[in-house]
Amino acid sequence: MVLPPVGDDSDIDVIKALLLLNSRVWRGTRPTVVAAVQDSENVAAARLAAGDTALVIDADDIAVRLVAQSHRQTGLSSVFNELLSFVGNEFYLREEPALVGSTYGEALHAYELGVPVGLRRSAGEVLVNPAMDTVIGAGDQMILVAEDDLLIRPAETAPAIIESAITSAPSQPPTLDRTLLIGTTSRATKLVGLLDSFVEQGSVLDIASPQPPREELREGLENVTVGYKHCEPTRRSSLEALDLGSYQHIVVLSDDTIAPGPADDRTLVTLLHLRDIEDRLGDPYSIVTEMNDDSNREVAQVTKADDFIVSTKVITLLLTQLTENQNLYAVFTDLFDPEGSEIYLKPGSNYLVPGAKANFATVIEAARRRGESAIGYRLAAHGDEPPTYGIFLNPSRTAPLVLSEADAVVVLAER
Template sequence: MSSVKFRERARYWFDNTMSKGTISLVGWLAVVSMGLVVVVAGLLMWVAPDEPEGVGGPGHVLWIALMHALSPDELAADDGSVPYMAVMLVGSLGGLFIVSMLVGLLANGFEQKVDRLRRGRSRIVETGHTVVLGWSDQVFTIVAELVKAHASESGSVVAVLADRDKLAMEEEIRERVDLGRTRLVCRTGSATEPRDLALMNLAAASAVVVLSPEGEDPDAHVFKILLALDKREGVHPPVVAAIAATRNVAAARLAGGADVHLVDSDDTASRLIVQSSRQSGMSVVCMDLLNFDGGEIYLRPAAEVAGRTYGETLHAYETATVIGLRKPSGVVLNPAMDTPVTEADEVVMIAHDDSRIVLADGTAAVDEAAIVTTEPADPEPERTLLLNWNSRAHHIIRYLDGYVAPGSVLEIATDHPQAGTGLDGLRNLTVNVKDCDTTDRYALEALAPGLFQHVIVLSDDRFTLHHADTRTLMTLLQLRDMQSAMNEHYSIVSEMHDENNRALAEVTEADDIVISDTVIGLLLAQLAENRHLADVFGFLFDSRGSEIYPRPASSYVTPGTEVSFSTVIEAARRRGETAIGYRDAAGRNIPPHYGIVLNPPKPDLVRLSERDSVIVLAED
């Protein structure tokens, strides 16, 4: 082993001190400056011991040398011998060099400090704030919904941590979201690094939302964040995370631990697409329930209605619509009408604000003469056309198989190489696959879409999100024009990624447009505010039990008759269903609610026509 020379040790030590930053560099400049002053003073005392005039010893000489080093303009006022002037010139030049370096170092250090502050590296000292980890288009939906949820509060804070520039994040969010009274705090860092997570003061946070990033294998990034959150010490706030692929949910649950609630993006979006394809307006109803704009879902202790049956509670609240019960055994929406309500239960209801939930005064006014009694028709086989293919298609087809009657047919039209694979074990659907360019008018006409009751247009995962949405718009325009030209009637539901494309897609008058990323963002925001709603939304999106159905108003009340909404609720109750609102056909294409009215006041009078629908919770 070769020995280390003194020169190498000295250089190594010097390199280490130089790497410690601005303070170390300034210290070295101070040492060099003092060395320069001592050398200049020594030379003066040697070559010009009697200059300048009135010198009072070595200390005075050191002071004169120091002043010339710090202020080179002192040289212009000197008047001495050539040796004296030469030494002072050397000292002034050396001082000029050192002062210039000092100014540069201080300016650079200050700039670095400002840049560090600008990048957001200080620890958050808020309490009760909501933390969002990661970055995707869902961040705008989540922040916007959290702002609405806390619109009546002052001092609410949303904190975002992502590996992006702090100012750029804040500017982008403010451009797309009206923050109102909510404060936005952004920090630059990696959500998988414990040191960066410590910036967010997670122990004092009310909830943490983990976003699934865009790009390949996003769930791997979510896994790392969940592991980092689980391993940190201290208080663990509730965590809500989005998982892109259903196959990764079990692993994510293991990584996150008991404090994490997972949203299966594939599963949720697939269920909503299937339900929307069969029930026009379903996606708008779900969006209304998921956002904080109008009617929201609340859980309320059942003590004030204990002793009644579920059917009796439907008329118990004047400004809220009861939709189910949360019993110790779990959530049940639209249970049997004779289900008893106990003090241990909670009532699941839709209301515009929890502070406005009041019991009805007296008995509900019901117009018996306007109630229509009809028997629900038996389900018949259906024909569905599926255009395009992506990784979510397998889920969609299997869920569709659980809804339709035996003997139903599904035609898949796409040029995707994986279309129709892995569909063994279907019970009710017969699947056929046809090669087709779904943006080509003649290819679409050859499919004869008028022979189908439902058309589903998926986003093709072979293209970028923006390009896929553009192709979906082209297909929708072709279908709508074909419907108009051939006077055909079939429902159309389409899947898109970008919320901004909804306004463009509305030109096509598509019955339902499912913005999958927006739906997941809304669901994450809801669960961040109240994790207990997870069972409620899970029940809504499940094919088992009761689901949301817009059904013809003529099956409940006499068309054209002016009735109270209490009468509509009673008509649905007698069919074993729970009415939660209605859809005005005249407003079907008018944003933002598209004719959907949820939780109308029970005493209000409505006039429902043949074309209108009553929105109910019912079993298929």
């Protein structure tokens, strides 16, 4: 595992290490090599230096994508943290000869423990949340979310589906977003471009920072209109002047022009102001923030921000997962790619009648009919409780379950 060191030339050190590893003559089997680079512009050079057998991930790109995906979906960072952290549930590949000839949609109900999310073809192609009529072939592997590969258990009988609990009402229509981006970083242009791809046309994104953003940040946008408001993020009066109650989502970026420690300190002060203002306004917006140090994330929990993105921790966990199983590389690539299936937290009322008695097997069936793979749910009433913050992945299929209007279902879906 090759990690970028702290410093301006961190990617140069990674590339040099990859060159040395690639040119080395190994005794016996060549070991798996995984690495991360900080600057997206260095990815191609790093992959060339690493050779065909090594895996190089773009740390900068993944961090930005996680912020962009989380800004509208409270709890998403907790989902990724569990799937990557080796604590709780994670991804496993398992060949299931009994399912050969069945469709992927049928396989969703074939397990008592473990939730299917896709297929890995015998030739190596990975399909995350494929079409429900996709046929499972000989040698294919199921991709499952489970606590351990030893805890994956096929079902002897199909679980009971409570048909009356599945909603017949249309899904909640998409809404126009009003998002406030506080602070600016060198990644702002990429972040705004990604936010533009996730929102409906006519949405608004205002940037609040001491200095106006570069004009190139507004180029090529199709769905969002970008505005600017002057703001000193650590000053209460400056934040109050932003009309925070008019926004649905607030994203607080870490200042990358100063050292990570002081940047986190400034972010903490901003979060405390935002939470106090939100309490006075009646909880009108969600808050997603970047942190550099995971220990600061624990301190920041007093601010009750909805999501904390600690990109260094995410990247390290991702690299560790890949050292364990490099076949998961295509799975994670798909999850972070807007063109593939991503993880969403969608309103529970899209799947179950609010207040109806059901079970998770019924949720899986409701999602299957929408072409989605359900892997869990989020209970809003437990949203402030660590360590899961209301997220329950791979739950019992048969235990009683009642979802309210405020709860969400965790699914893999195209949109």
